[in-house]
Amino acid sequence: xxxxxxxxxxxxxxxHIILVSLSIAxxxxxxxxxxxxxxxxDRYYSALSKRLSKAFVVIFGIGTASGVVMAVELVTLxxxxxxxxSETGAISIFYTEIFAFFLETIALVMYIYYAxxxxxxxxxxxxxxxxxxxxxxxxxxxxxxAWMNTPDGxxxxxxxxxxxxxxxxxxxxxxxxxxxxxxxxxLPTVLFAGVMLVGGYFAWRNIKSKDxxxxxxxxxxxQIAASLGIITIVLAILSxxxxxxTLLKLQPLKYxxxxxxxxxxxxxxxxxxxxxxxGKFYGGIPIPHLQSFLVQIETGIKTLxxxxxxxxxxxxxxxxxxxxxxxxxxxxxxxFCFLAYFIDWVVLRRKPHESKLFLYSWxxxxxxxxxxMELGWVxxxxxxxxxxxxxxxxxxQAANYSSSFxxxxxxxxxxxxxLLPLTFYFFSxxxxxxxxxxxxxxxxxxxxxxxVNY
Amino acid sequence: MNIIFETYFAVFAIFASLLxxxxxxxxxxxxxxxxxNSKVLEYIVPIWEVTGTFAAFLVVMGDFAYPSLLVxxxxxxxxLLTVFLILFVARNASLAFAEFxxxxxxxxxxxxxxxxxxxxxxxxFTVLILLSALVSGAGVNFAMGTFSLGAWVSSPxxxxxxxxxxxxxxxxxxxxFSLNPMKNIVLPLTAAGVGFSVLAYYLYSPSFVSALMFIxxxxxxxxxxxFVISKKTAAIVSNKAIFITFLSVxxxxxxxxxxxxxxxxxxxxxxxxxxxxxxxxxxxxxxVGGTILAIxxxxxxxxxMRSKNTTPxxxxx
Numbered sequence: 001x002x003x004x005x006x007x008x009x010x011x012x013x014x015x016h017i018i019l020v021s022l023s024i025a026x027x028x029x030x031x032x033x034x035x036x037x038x039x040x041x042d043r044y045y046s047a048l049s050k051r052l053s054k055a056f057v058v059i060f061g062i063g064t065a066s067g068v069v070m071a072v073e074l075v076t077l078x079x080x081x082x083x084x085x086s087e088t089g090a091i092s093i094f095y096t097e098i099f100a101f102f103l104e105t106i107a108l109v110m111y112i113y114y115a116x117x118x119x120x121x122x123x124x125x126x127x128x129x130x131x132x133x134x135x136x137x138x139x140x141x142x143x144x145x146a147w148m149n150t151p152d153g154x155x156x157x158x159x160x161x162x163x164x165x166x167x168x169x170x171x172x173x174x175x176x177x178x179x180x181x182x183x184x185x186x187l188p189t190v191l192f193a194g195v196m197l198v199g200g201y202f203a204w205r206n207i208k209s210k211d212x213x214x215x216x217x218x219x220x221x222x223q224i225a226a227s228l229g230i231i232t233i234v235l236a237i238l239s240x241x242x243x244x245x246t247l248l249k250l251q252p253l254k255y256x257x258x259x260x261x262x263x264x265x266x267x268x269x270x271x272x273x274x275x276x277x278x279g280k281f282y283g284g285i286p287i288p289h290l291q292s293f294l295v296q297i298e299t300g301i302k303t304l305x306x307x308x309x310x311x312x313x314x315x316x317x318x319x320x321x322x323x324x325x326x327x328x329x330x331x332x333x334x335x336f337c338f339l340a341y342f343i344d345w346v347v348l349r350r351k352p353h354e355s356k357l358f359l360y361s362w363x364x365x366x367x368x369x370x371x372x373m374e375l376g377w378v379x380x381x382x383x384x385x386x387x388x389x390x391x392x393x394x395x396x397q398a399a400n401y402s403s404s405f406x407x408x409x410x411x412x413x414x415x416x417x418x419l420l421p422l423t424f425y426f427f428s429x430x431x432x433x434x435x436x437x438x439x440x441x442x443x444x445x446x447x448x449x450x451x452v453n454y
Numbered sequence: 455m456n457i458i459f460e461t462y463f464a465v466f467a468i469f470a471s472l473l474x475x476x477x478x479x480x481x482x483x484x485x486x487x488x489x490x491n492s493k494v495l496e497y498i499v500p501i502w503e504v505t506g507t508f509a510a511f512l513v514v515m516g517d518f519a520y521p522s523l524l525v526x527x528x529x530x531x532x533x534l535l536t537v538f539l540i541l542f543v544a545r546n547a548s549l550a551f552a553e554f555x556x557x558x559x560x561x562x563x564x565x566x567x568x569x570x571x572x573x574x575x576x577x578x579f580t581v582l583i584l585l586s587a588l589v590s591g592a593g594v595n596f597a598m599g600t601f602s603l604g605a606w607v608s609s610p611x612x613x614x615x616x617x618x619x620x621x622x623x624x625x626x627x628x629x630x631f632s633l634n635p636m637k638n639i640v641l642p643l644t645a646a647g648v649g650f651s652v653l654a655y656y657l658y659s660p661s662f663v664s665a666l667m668f669i670x671x672x673x674x675x676x677x678x679x680x681f682v683i684s685k686k687t688a689a690i691v692s693n694k695a696i697f698i699t700f701l702s703v704x705x706x707x708x709x710x711x712x713x714x715x716x717x718x719x720x721x722x723x724x725x726x727x728x729x730x731x732x733x734x735x736x737x738x739x740x741x742v743g744g745t746i747l748a749i750x751x752x753x754x755x756x757x758x759m760r761s762k763n764t765t766p767x768x769x770x771x
């Protein structure tokens with residue numbers, strides 16, 4: 001059952017993070033488009049922000065429900081883990097996240113349904129509050145994950161021995177040793193993946209559409225997405241390098257598994273793909289000395305850790321090396337694509353977002369970005385195994401062994417398989433429910449224009 | 455007095471009130487779509503996201519407040535909670551899809567809103583089963599960590615509890631949505647609902663039916679009376695903010711059903727409540743977050759009220 005619990009939660013969270021990244025990206029794009037429409041009195045940006053706002057409700061509605069599914073699953077699938085979280089300050093992070101979520105929700109309700117009752121700039125400020133609430137939620141959840149990687153705020157060794165929580169410091173989980181590095185990496189990565197997906201959708205619509213006005217609007221949307229893409233990919237790469245060195249210092253076993261170092265040593269090669277057999281590396285491409293060289297530049301550390309330093313029963317599945325490599329190579333490849341785009345746009349002063357090559361290439365790159373984000377999460381979570389809370393509680397100890405969750409769990413998986421495609425379908429349908437000209441002719445009538453008798 | 459329990463129950467009362475108003479709306483949508491859909495949707499469409507967020511709030515607050523209950527709750531109610539989750543996602547999805555959709559082929563707003571109404575109604579049943587089990591322990595084998603729906607149904611009081619609550623909900627619907635033509639059903643249905651509910655509690659345990667039961671019963675009947683006696687009082691009690699506040703007070707006054715002991719006496723609430731430094735964390739975050747939330751809700755209510763009394767700027771141009 002523990003295996004099923006882990007699979008079910010992994011499946012749910014893998015689905016949920018797609019919705020989260022889309023939500024964050026869409027609201028950031030809405031906010032920028034609305035600002036540009038106000039500053040430049042540009043009807044294309046105005047139409048873009050209005051149409052995206054309606055579609056945002058779809059993503060937000062499903063994302064909210066999916067978030068509740070995860071909150072309940074955490075209790076039902078990993079009750080022992082949640083008991084530890086609830087007995088330590090870690091629950092405070094989770095709890096604070098709810099208020100960030102409220103900030104997002106209530107601002108959204110006013111932004112969408114009572115738009116006509118605000119001045120233009122106040123309305124735009126509401127979009128910033130929604131975006132801030134969404135990002136704060138993501139930051140807080142990442143902080144909880146950082147606490148799982150580097151637990152703090154209670155006496156861990158006493159807990160391992162007695163199972164009792166002592167030595168509480170209720171605020172320490174907010175700022176563990178890995179928090180800053182993890183938040184700094186997750187936030188741009190999630191935003192990048194979402195921006196790529198939205199950009200991919202704009203590109204696809206642009207290719208399909210025959211309406212010149214529509215194409216202009218979508219091209220402006222792509223400009224925003226590409227600008228955000230450039231900024232976030234740079235931040236993601238820089239913070240990713242920092243994350244690796246943080247890992248080396250705080251979770252050397254995870255680092256050894258990711259780098260596939262069988263033994264500790266100096267002058268270690270960087271290994272691309274491949275695997276270990278009887279302690280020997282085979283099937284991949286070793287680049288001599290590169291791993292040690294890069295680490296030494298970054299941290300000054302000469303001797304790197306290896307798997308042999310740790311009991312094999314504590315090793316994570318070594319496929320995290322492959323997931324990490326795909327993420328790493330994919331991230332850099334995307335970085336080079338955006339560098340080319342940047343040179344074309346800013347240095348050569350062309351309009352790459354209107355070229356066919358750009359439109360056609362964005363669509364597969366959006367999927368690459370999504371895969372990279374998912375693999376980054378897999379590397380982080382699987383790389384921590386067998387621990388759910390590093391060196392404190394294993395996933396086996398945390399899981400619910402009741403078989404009563406098997407059938408309902410299968411139902412949830414089946415439900416998500418229907419729900420996710422439906423969400424994207426409705427997102428698209430709502431986004432395309434009006435054309436540029438219709439958007440201008442019929443100002444969006446809010447559903448509650450008659451007023452509720454509060 | 456257990457301050458953690460009180461704050462938790464207060465949030466529960468608000469969540470339950472919001473959910474009940476949605477259930478009432480769902481019943482009206484299913485039975486009287488043509489006559490009442492605009493009145494119901496103008497309320498539900500903006501509020502559903504807030505109800506959903508309160509659901510998440512309640513879950514996480516529960517994790518914080520009752521850590522030692524998580525393992526037994528996970529074991530006992532996992533299947534029921536899963537059904538709740540699926541319905542909750544279906545509710546959110548259908549409503550989010552319905553809001554801005556334009557008719558194409560067979561799929562239109564009406565069908566999606568009806569899917570929402572059915573999901574919310576069944577979700578309401580699930581919550582009622584869960585609540586009655588938490589109150590009475592019906593269907594729960596605490597030692598084995600299991601819940602049996604069959605045992606819950608056969609427990610005296612369970613079905614009466616559901617019927618009683620539903621009757622109160624249907625009776626309240628004309629009040630909340632100002633459906634004056636249905637005025638005559640308000641008092642008989644709420645009175646019958648109160649009667650069935652009191653009987654259900656008595657069957658669960660005679661100790662539930664004490665002087666404390668008089669407060670919620672009287673408040674429920676008062677709503678009905680105020681709605682029918684004059685137009686002035688009807689307007690006051692039909693005001694959404696007043697009604698939800700009043701309903702929250704009624705639900706809050708039912709706390710004696712689960713305090714000091716819950717699940718039919720199997721759990722002492724004080725014994726499972728978080729303690730020590732965690733109380734400080736809980737109370738400080740609740741105070742700060744709760745204040746921000748109250749300000750935001752106040753702002754929202756203000757805007758919603760202005761939307762009734764003023765013309766949108768776009769229409770003035």
